[in-house]
Amino acid sequence: MTTDERTDPRTDPRTDAGERETLTAFLDYHRETLLMKCADLTDEQLRTPAVAPSTLTLMGLVRHIADVERWWFRTVLAGEEIEPLYYSEKDPDGDFRTTASTTWDATLADWRAEVAAAREVTAARGLDDLGVRPSRSGEPFNLRWVLTHMIEEYARHNGHADLLREAIDGVTGE
Template identity: 45%
Template sequence: MIRTEPPFDGGEREQLTGFLDFLREAVVLKCAGLTDEQARRSLVPSGLTTIAGLVGHLTYVEHYWFEAVLDGRPNRWAEKLDADRDADFREALTVPLAGLVAGYRAQCETSRAIAAKLEPDTLVSFRDGAINLRYVLIHMVEETGRHAGHLDLLRELTDGRTGE
């Protein structure tokens, strides 16, 4: 799989979604060829930051920001996360990596469909105010990029693989 480069000269939407998709593809690439055991291996002191855990977490944040916040659907993780703030990381340790990646890809498709219906400055209710698609896209570029960097390090520690 070769990542699709974000457009160099696109409009705001095209560049924001292009960079987000570029990073989403990096997440999937970092999982390619790993066994379930490798994906679940804890390589840092917290024990929760695993390849599987990061994919589970990124699937959750895609759901939260696009489905729950922007589209007004129920947050299906609310109760689990109220009981255990790391439930998305922990639960991922029980799912085969192929299922995690497929779930992540499907969630990203849902996120894309929701984003496509909104203009970047469309406001939706959020907490005690409002939020727009632009904020969510920028935040998701930051969130996905940060965790793709974590995946880079975990992958190198797992089997020495580096690069894209």
Template identity: 55%
Template sequence: MTTTERIDPPFAADETAMLTAWLDYHRATLLLKTEGLTPEQLRERSVPPSSLSLLGLVRHMAEVERHWFLGILQGQEFEEGIYWTSEDEDGDFNQVDGADPEADLATFRTQVGLAREAAAGLPPETPGKRLRRGEEVTLRWILVHMIEEYARHNGHADLLRERIDGATGE
């Protein structure tokens, strides 16, 4: 059993260190919500007709990490996602029934590691190499957006986890 270490962000730090610490805190929070559950529980959907599941959230955030840090910041092009395809753009959520949670958690961790590498040492005003909706996006914006994205989905994860086994918490 893996135990995720979640480190509280510092009360005082420079901007990049603060934003990175909060992002890492939220990344760890999502992983904590998955710990101790069976593959079936991780695949369990919230309520019909939603395809939302804890495993779907992990898969989705792997896609999001890849998109923003490797795609937008570094300029890499992807024809399809890790889980989504042109036939199923919500494959990260829709295709969990036969998914391997261990492999998907490993993919998530890999994408987080690649995202960290992509941003390492860059000042927050660094522009991405690709435009988003025709506009320049900075690393600062990406970090703030990622914190927001995780915070929103961690709220979903908290409700899903409580529904599955009654566990609540941060």
């Protein structure tokens, strides 16, 4: 089965939109793509790696991207002093890791909360507005840069999700 044979929930970005609408629409498109790759699977399937020795799973990708949303929007742009959801200095890949007790419902709820927070941060700023936390070299990030980076982050991981989903049940598509 291909994605086209199922209902595609994504909204195509407008081709005549301004810069801000284009950036946010493409980010939302990629957010929806990642969820689409996880649709109609069990918790066990969402915790299934595609190819040994990799331990990468669809649920791990969603956990990771929830932490990425949290970092870039809430910590870097808004300056919130909050801990990551899943990783730590002792376990820097904890966001990718799942266990038998890791559930899709909890993972999805965390991801949705971080996306909602990211949208609030985005709505309160202009594209040129600078974040609070600077880069390693001391340069500030503006909202435009963060939105572009998040599109890149999702696009890369959606490529991983394509392969994981195909290995799980043969579903393919963009």
